[in-house]
Amino acid sequence: MSEHDIFELTQTLKKLKEKLPYHINVIDALGGANENANTKIFCKLLKYKTDENYPILNSFVSLIRNKCPSASFVIKDPHIEFGKEYIDGLIEDKTKAYGVIIENKIHNAKDQYRQIERYINTVNQHGVAYKNIYVVYLTRDNNKEIESYSLTSIAKEHLSIMGNDNGRFIPLNYRDDILPWLKTEILPNCKIKEDCLRSAIEQYIDYLEGIFELRKSKESNEINRIMKEQLYQKLGITENSSLSEQYNKVAAETSLLEQLKQRMLQIQEGIKGIIINKICAHFEEITKVFFQSGNMRKVHIKNAIEEGKYFFIHYEEWGWNVHFEWHPLNINKLVNGKTYTLHLHTEGENNSLKAKLLQDEEFKRVTKGIADIDLHVDHKYTVFKKDYEADKSFADMTYEQQKAFLDGAYKEIMPIVPIIDRLLGISFKKCNSNDD
Numbered sequence: 001m002s003e004h005d006i007f008e009l010t011q012t013l014k015k016l017k018e019k020l021p022y023h024i025n026v027i028d029a030l031g032g033a034n035e036n037a038n039t040k041i042f043c044k045l046l047k048y049k050t051d052e053n054y055p056i057l058n059s060f061v062s063l064i065r066n067k068c069p070s071a072s073f074v075i076k077d078p079h080i081e082f083g084k085e086y087i088d089g090l091i092e093d094k095t096k097a098y099g100v101i102i103e104n105k106i107h108n109a110k111d112q113y114r115q116i117e118r119y120i121n122t123v124n125q126h127g128v129a130y131k132n133i134y135v136v137y138l139t140r141d142n143n144k145e146i147e148s149y150s151l152t153s154i155a156k157e158h159l160s161i162m163g164n165d166n167g168r169f170i171p172l173n174y175r176d177d178i179l180p181w182l183k184t185e186i187l188p189n190c191k192i193k194e195d196c197l198r199s200a201i202e203q204y205i206d207y208l209e210g211i212f213e214l215r216k217s218k219e220s221n222e223i224n225r226i227m228k229e230q231l232y233q234k235l236g237i238t239e240n241s242s243l244s245e246q247y248n249k250v251a252a253e254t255s256l257l258e259q260l261k262q263r264m265l266q267i268q269e270g271i272k273g274i275i276i277n278k279i280c281a282h283f284e285e286i287t288k289v290f291f292q293s294g295n296m297r298k299v300h301i302k303n304a305i306e307e308g309k310y311f312f313i314h315y316e317e318w319g320w321n322v323h324f325e326w327h328p329l330n331i332n333k334l335v336n337g338k339t340y341t342l343h344l345h346t347e348g349e350n351n352s353l354k355a356k357l358l359q360d361e362e363f364k365r366v367t368k369g370i371a372d373i374d375l376h377v378d379h380k381y382t383v384f385k386k387d388y389e390a391d392k393s394f395a396d397m398t399y400e401q402q403k404a405f406l407d408g409a410y411k412e413i414m415p416i417v418p419i420i421d422r423l424l425g426i427s428f429k430k431c432n433s434n435d436d
Contacts, residue, residue, distance in 0.1 A: 001253050005234045006260075012230060016223045023215075027207040031336075034308050034328050035104040039088040041204055042102070042178075045186075046091065047080050048197060054078060057091070059185050063177065064100070064136065067170045071134060073098035085347070087119050092128060099128035101135045106174055106211075108140060109308040111150035116169075120158050130158045134168040141175040141212070179208045272331060279334055279395045280305050286406045287313055305329050312345070315417075317426045321350040324413065335395045342409055344383040344416065354383050356423050366415045386413075 027033050033041065046057045058075050065071045077094045084090050089102030101119050105111075116135055123133050137146055151161075151169065160167035172178065182205050190198045209215045232238075235249045284303050291299040291313060298316040302323075305311055308330035314323035325343045333340070346353040357363045358375065367373050367384065376382040388409045394402060421427065 001234050001256070006257070009227070009230060009234070013223070013227060016226060020219050020223075025206050025210060026203055028210060032332075033207070034330055034332075035088065035106055035109050036083065036309065036328055038106050039102060039104045040082045041200075042104075043080050043082045043089050045201070045204075050191075055189065056186055059181070059189075063172070063181055063185075064134065064170055067172065068134065068166070068168060070168065071170075073132065085122050087122065090123070092123070092126060096127035096129075096132075098132045098134070099123040099126065101133065103135065103137050105137070105139045105144055107308055108144050110306060111147040112304075112307060113149050114152055114155075115150040116146070117150075117152045117155040117158075120155055124158075131160070133158065134170060135159060136170045136172055138178070139171070139173045142171070142173040146171075174208055175212050179205065179212070179214075182208075275331055275334060275395060276306055282399060282402050283311065283334075283394070283406070286403050287311075287410070290407055290410045291315075305331065305334065308332075318420065318424065319350065321348040322346050322353060322420060322424070335393055337393055338390050340388050340390070340394070340409075341385055342388060342413065343385040344413070345381045346383055347381050350424075351381065353420070353423060354381075357383055357419065360419060360423065363416065363419050366419065370412055 027037075027041075046054070046060060048054065048056045054075055057078060057080070061071065061073075061075060073093070075093075079092045079094050081090045081092075082088070087101055088104045091100040091102070092098070101116075101123060103116065103119070116137075120130070120133055120135070124130055156162075156167070156169075159169045161169055182201060187198070187201050187205065190201060192198075206215065231250075232246075235253060237246050237249055241249075280303065283305070284301055288299055288301060300314050300316055300320070302310070302312045302320070308328075310325050310327040311329045312320075312323040312325035312327075314320060323345055325345050326340060327343055329340070346357070367375065370386065373384050373386045375384045386409075388405070390397070390405055392401075394405070397405065
């Protein structure tokens with residue numbers, strides 16, 4: 001089959017799909033869901049409670065137990081959090097009898113250095129014994145294995161991993177574990193009166209089926225029939241072709257298409273490399289120059305764009321617990337997004353700073369002058385967030401446009417810096433101004 005034939009088939013498929021009945025999935029309509037958003041949805045489902053029982057969470061624990069029989073803990077008084085201390089999802093008993101870490105890699109985000117080891121130590125510091133900590137490594141389709149620099153020898157020891165025994169490290173994936181579980185265990189047992197819950201589960205199932213191209217309908221079956229006819233015609237398969245001939249011809253073309261797919265993925269990775277080395281570098285360079293300009297302070301930046309997570313900025317004296325953060329921020333957002341969200345977070349030992357800021361008269365005056373700022377009075381870590389709109393994606397901007405966009409955002413929130421310094425007891429003099 002020639003390249004022209006392949007192109008012709010893809011165009012036919014595209015036209016047939018355009019004729020399908022109108023379909024809407026809220027998650028797709030909002031631009032899909034990255035690792036953080038998927039974890040947030042998942043944790044929200046696990047929190048569902050009825051009559052002092054957590055049916056979805058208990059069912060999920062049974063799923064874990066199928067992979068890890070030693071997971072004998074009982075759900076009594078769970079505390080479920082999303083994004084706590086940068087752990088994607090965390091389930092802890094309030095008595096610290098157990099801790100379940102959920103590390104979400106649905107979009108194959110890169111593993112980080114000592115990531116699992118750090119998360120285990122964090123949960124242990126909460127008061128959970130190492131022997132009662134479990135790690136669920138949640139991938140897209142079981143084709144991603146965790147890197148040894150993330151699941152270190154120390155982490156393996158804490159999780160009792162020995163040889164082929166995974167101990168309390170539980171690999172699960174969305175395609176073979178979560179999606180079937182939602183369809184066969186959770187949705188059928190959802191109470192009729194729980195309209196919103198049922199609707200949310202149905203939408204999430206549909207979203208996952210869309211990811212794995214598993215959405216089925218009468219119309220999609222008709223598409224499959226037409227495509228099969230055209231494919232057989234291109235391959236010279238007729239009614240008289242033997243089963244072995246049909247199989248071998250389709251297998252041969254499948255192999256060639258897989259090779260083509262791999263080449264396209266290599267090209268995509270090459271483009272991604274340019275984005276990381278150029279566009280992400282611009283984001284970091286412009287930010288560092290702005291925050292460094294006009295003072296002698298050391299600026300710290302955590303650039304986790306490549307991992308599909310965030311980009312945060314703080315001065316050394318603040319510590320990482322107080323930082324400005326672009327979130328979520330990933331390659332897809334840089335390439336396709338036109339709205340970028342900047343947060344101010346106060347966490348850990350400086351979490352009390354949030355209350356002080358919200359009560360501070362100067363902070364109130366400054367934030368009142370920032371259009372469309374969203375103060376998060378009820379959120380545990382976020383002091384405020386603001387969406388910054390652009391005419392085009394950050395990747396498609398010229399360097400001058402990128403600088404103008406980021407500088408504009410930073411100039412707006414910069415008056416908050418001395419307020420944070422004052423409340424933290426830090427004193428610095430500026431050498432010059434960031435103003436043009």
